[in-house]
Amino acid sequence: MYKNLSIDVENSINSGQVFLWKKNYQYWYGINGQDVLKVDDLGNIKSYQNNKTDFFRKRDDMMEIVRSISIDDITKNAVEKYLGLRLLDQDPFQCLISFIVSSNSNIQKIKNNLEKISKKFGTKVRFENQEFFLFPKPEKLAKASISEITDCGVGYRAKFIKEAASMIFLKKIDFEYLQKCDYHDAKENICLVAGVGNKVADCVLLFSLNKLEAFPLDRWMIRVLEKYYSDQFQITTKTITDKQYDILHEKIINHYGQYAGYAQQFLFKMERENYEKKWL
DNA sequence: CCAAGGCCTGAATG
């Protein structure tokens, strides 16, 4: 059966993966680490640094992925409804800081916090006759004071941000290494960062380290499992412990297979749209 | 191991 597998840029950006993006007439502009991306409605990218980035993961075989995750009616419907939705391949450091900031927060506030961080610590550049602030480098945030970071409105997360930046700057966490090793090793490693638990780790792994079996379980996804999958994935308690998270993830991988992360993204998008939640 | 409580902040709710 024929499917139109072209990219839906709008839905991909408005799916909770990225925060430092804005639309200016027909183009989307976004910060990705030390680069600025300009994207047209077909997903063609012009990059400030002239980097070749596969931000929309065009390398993925969406025909095969869609086929393999459309394993039940709920997911099948979500995939069909948001077929153009894509996982985005982000700068790992920006992604890590973004999701540390995201914990116990909401999209509007996360965006606001990250904009302040970029403005305060990032390099100002001009691109397409507009002003942008790149995301700060690890060294810059590692050497900032806690109170300077707190001024960006991130509250108690400030020290997590500083510590995380230090670990990257000092190569205690090495993203290039994490790219190479498998999901479980990478997760164990990145969870060593204070402020990074199961959910944040899975976001970083899925959105920036090419681990497509990562399946971030946040409030929304727990709600999805409770509502539509109560038979297969029973949620027993209010707070999910580390062990329960692991067990759930194991069952989820058994159900969806190696592209479970894509399934998560379609279901997350679906559920938040059902509740008419705002995006960027 | 598990459960409960606390946490910056600001927009939304009552």
Next chain:
DNA sequence: ACATTCAGGCCTT
């Protein structure tokens, strides 16, 4: 108005 709750969790006890 003003208080309370809640928001894409995590850490400590």
